[in-house]
Amino acid sequence: MxxxxxxxxxxxxxxxxxxxxxxxxxxxxxxxxxxxxxxxxxxxxxxxxxxxxxxxxxxxxxxxLDNIVRVFTIGEFPLWLFNSFVYSTVSVIVVLLTASMAAYALARKRFPGRNALLWAIIATLMVPLQATLIPTFILVARLGGVNTLWGMILPTLANAQAVFLIRQFIRELPDDYFEAARLDGAGEWRTFVAIVLPLIRPVLATLAIFVFLWHWNDLLWPLVVGQSDQARTLTVGLATLNTETVSTANVMAATMVSFIPCLVIFAILQRQIVAGITAGGVKG
Structure with a gap:
């Protein structure tokens, strides 16, 4: 040569x-x-x-590490951390479960008004949070949900974006899986649990990160509902630290502690996200 x-x-x-x-x-x-x-x-x-x-x-x-150790003695910091964890974790679990069930019905079931229902769900994405803040607070207050975690969590469980994204993912699944399930005599719940959920794990992992981050970093709604010091989340608590006689180093230490759970969640679920991107690239 x-x-x-x-x-x-x-x-x-x-x-x-x-x-x-x-x-x-x-x-x-x-x-x-x-x-x-x-x-x-x-x-x-x-x-x-x-x-x-x-x-x-x-x-x-x-x-x-004195600043990080000291921050756990400032105010109700451990309680704020616990409230944020419950607020984010419960919301992720319930949102993914309800959104995936609704998305499965909208993607694979035929019933009157399905398209109208889908467009109604999509239309809610165009309504800003500030427009529904006062009516939502009035409803939660009448139910006795002020200064409670369930009052903070309940209005955030209906996630139209999650429903839409999961529906688009389920629509792309091969029909052979569902035909085989029907021939095997599987009911709707068994088909959903045994076939749909394992196949949509990449989009569920992606949404889990987004929903967790949204709730973990949420400030406006927890600020309105959690009016007492014991009902505050971490973001609201960090905002109050700036108004108190707390050093900048301690505030930064509390901020650093606050984003550690986000990094842990991403590290746990990143493999599922990469798998979903790879599968999408191979399919395309």
Whole structure:
């Protein structure tokens, strides 16, 4: 096998496509630095001594965990953490269960008014939360749900976006699975549990992260419903720390503790998300 002779000293220029990739890499790297900078500042302030500068430019000379330990003694921080965990976890479980059941009926069952019901569900996505905040609070207050976790959770369980996304996923499932289930004598519930749920695990994992993050970071609704210190979630509690005589390092330590559960949830479910993306790419 012969190779074409090359002239000594000739510099091979990169192709236009490779130059575009390099420029894109640099741009994305700069954007990533701006994105990570606030997180870096939070972590550095959380592990810095009390006399460290408010705006960190580098790692301090000495690191300490005193701020993280002390934050659990500020106010009702452990209770706020527990309330946020219950608020987010219960909402994720119930939303995924009810949304997947509704999506299965809308995707695979034929009944009068199915399309009208679907469009009505989609139309609720166009209504902003602020427009329904006062009526929802009045209903929850009349039911005695103010300053309770169930009053905070109940109005957030009807998730139209989750229903729509799961329905689109179920529609793409092969009909052979459902025909085989009918021939095997499986009922609707067995078909849903044994066939539909295992096949839609990627979209359920993705929605689990989104729903968990939405509830974990939610501020407006928990602020309206949880009016007492014992009913506050972590986001509302962190907002109140800024109005109290609490050092910046302690507030940053509480903030760092607050995003650890989000990282854990993503680490647990990321394999399912990657599997769903891979399956979608192979199918396409």
């Amino acid at each position: 012969t190779t074409a002779p090359t002239t000594a000293g000739t510099v091979r220029r990169p192709s236009p496509e490779r130059r575009r990739q390099r420029v894109l890499t640099v741009v994305l790297g700069v954007i990533s630095l701006f994105t990570v900078a606030p997180l870096f500042a939070v972590v550095v302030l959380a592990v810095s001594p009390a006399d460290a500068p408010t705006i960190p430019y580098a790692l301090p000379d000495s690191l300490t």
